[in-house]
Amino acid sequence: MDTHRFLVREISKSVQSLHEENRAWAIYHGPSHTLKRLPDRATIIRTTDLHNILNINMQCKFALVEPNVTISDLVQKTLNHGLMPIVVPSFPSLTVGGCFAGTAAGSGSSKFGYFDQGVAWVEVVLADGRITRASRTRNVDLLEGLVGSLGTVGIVTLLQVRLVPAARFVEVEYFPIKGVGRLIEVLERAAKDTENDFVEGLMIGVVVVGRLFAKKGKEMVTFSNPHDRWFYMHALEAEKKIEKVRMLDYLFRHDRGAFCLGETCFGRIPFRPWTRWATDSAMREASLIRVVQELQWADHLVMQDVVVPVDAAAEVLDHLDSNMGRFPLALCPVRQWPENSVVMRPNPRSAELCMSITVRGWSDDSIKDAKKFRDQTREVEKKVYELGGIKWLYSRNYYSEEEFWNTYSKEDYDNLRSKYNAGYLPSVYHKSKTPDMPPRSRRAAKVKVKGFWNQVFTWSSVLAVRHRAQKT
Structure with missing residues (x-):
């Protein structure tokens, strides 16, 4: 704990100095899942050393966690005590701080809602350098305002995460559905x-x-070994049946292939069990996100997560099918409490149950044409807003500023930032907006491809095949 206090004081001093000079700063916490090309910042506040679990309290069922602890590390440590977080997102490389600030969900959200609803309090370095706490009873507006604001209100340096009893295994039942x-x-x-x-x-x-x-x-099914089938493939071909799965295999079932994103890499390589086995180290979610970032695939691949009221889910799915084509989608019901006010997670219809929809794939139009991709994404943004939903802001976002603040309450957000002296920092709109840049084809020559698998996927991916086909 002494090391933690020292690190937080150093962060506080840096922030205070910059605040006095009225100089905006950006947080660097290590590798990120963001798909945006953020501008270079002259001033960086580094939080990379905040990566420890400080305490697991079995009696009171909570964990004290620094923000850069990965979900995988937290789950493995808490499972040793027969406990787990109330909501566990499916990708092990996500961080606890990222799940809180990015309002993450998972298959446990049908019971408990979003990940942040299992956070009792947080320690925060405010934008003027002060260190404080925000909880369900103290600085409630700050706790709720930090959710989804992507670090534009303050820097979270410690979280108390609520835990619930866990088991060693999960009984998984499949129900094939048509329509x-x-x-x-x-x-x-x-x-x-x-x-x-x-x-x-x-x-x-x-x-x-x-x-x-x-x-x-008697027979355990696994999804984490190189020879195992990716979970979405296994599930889509499953008949009505019940299987027993180890807890970690179930919780991180989408790690291999990053749901279905890894299939993108197999444009020229046959998509077969032996090729998935051979490329297994590159098919983990963290590796695939790096490939997407480094090869700049996010201009053409559809990578979006949206959440809408459950009664609007069918309309969104029909829109995606008619405008982008049909590819695998993951859906998770998310419990909502309409009385809970979160600035960056509006619920205009006061829905008690929403549907999270994960979209990964490509269409022939968007994969060849960055403008077409942008237009399709804009249509999704408009449809989701029209139906009272929101998009997760890690992905490509093309809202105009007026459209963005029609979705979120600018007045409440600005008042919060003013109260906690964060008005000199870039807003969440400017941080999440995808900047206007030339299409990928005009700057492809400038991309420095490093690493064996990046070299392979530059040649083999669906994106590479479609672009070459377009030129010939």
Whole structure:
């Protein structure tokens, strides 16, 4: 704890000095999942050393966690004590601070809502350098304002994360479904069943329900080994059946292939069990995100996560199908409490159950034409806003400033930043907006490709194949 206090004081001193000079700063916490090309900042506040779990309290069921601890590390340490966070996102390389600030969800969200709803309090370095805490009873507006604001209100340096009893295994049941309406109906019913600990849907079409299970089954199914099938492939071809899965394998079932993103790399390489085995080290989610960032694929690949009221989910899915084509989608019901006010997570319809929709894939139009990709993304943004939903802001965002603040309350956000002296920092709109830059084809020659797999995927990916086909 002494080391933690020292690091936080050093961050506080740096922030205070910059505040006195009225110089904006940016937070650097290490590798990020953002898909945006952020401008270079002359002043960086580094939080990379805040990566420890300081305490796991078994009696009170909470963990004191620094923000750069990965979800994988937190889950593994807490499972050793028979506990786990109330919501665990499916990608192990996500950080606790990122899940809090980025308002993450997971298949446990049908019971508990978003990850941040399991955070009891946070320690924060404010934009003027002061160190304070925000909890459910103290500085409540600050705690809620930090959610989804992407570090534009203050720097979170410590979180108390609520834990719940866990089991060693999960009993996973598959329900093959035909039709969008039927899929959403079954997901909604499964989310309301308190016996279900995890609920997820895959288009098209299966609903996957998980329940904590104490005893090991005779035949255990795994998803983390190089020879295993990727989870979405396994689930979409599953008949109605029940399987036993180790807890870690289930929680991080989408790590291999990053749901279905890894399939993008197999344009010239055959998509077969032996090629997935051979490329396994590059098919983990953290590796694939680096590939997307370094090869600048995010200008052409659809990588979006949206959340809308459950009664609007079918309309969003129809829009995605008609405008982008059909590719695998992951759906997770998300419990909402309309009385809880979060500035950067509006709920204009006061929905008690929403649907998170994960989109990964490409269409022939967007993969060849960056402008077409931009237009398609803009249409998704408009449709989601029209239906009372929001987009996660890690991805490509093309809102105009007026459209952005029609979705979120600028007045509440500005008042919060003014109260905590953060008005001199770039706003969440400017931080999340994708800057206007030349299409990838005009700057491809400037991209420095490093690493063996990056070299391979530059030649082999669907993106490379489509671009070459366009030129010939």
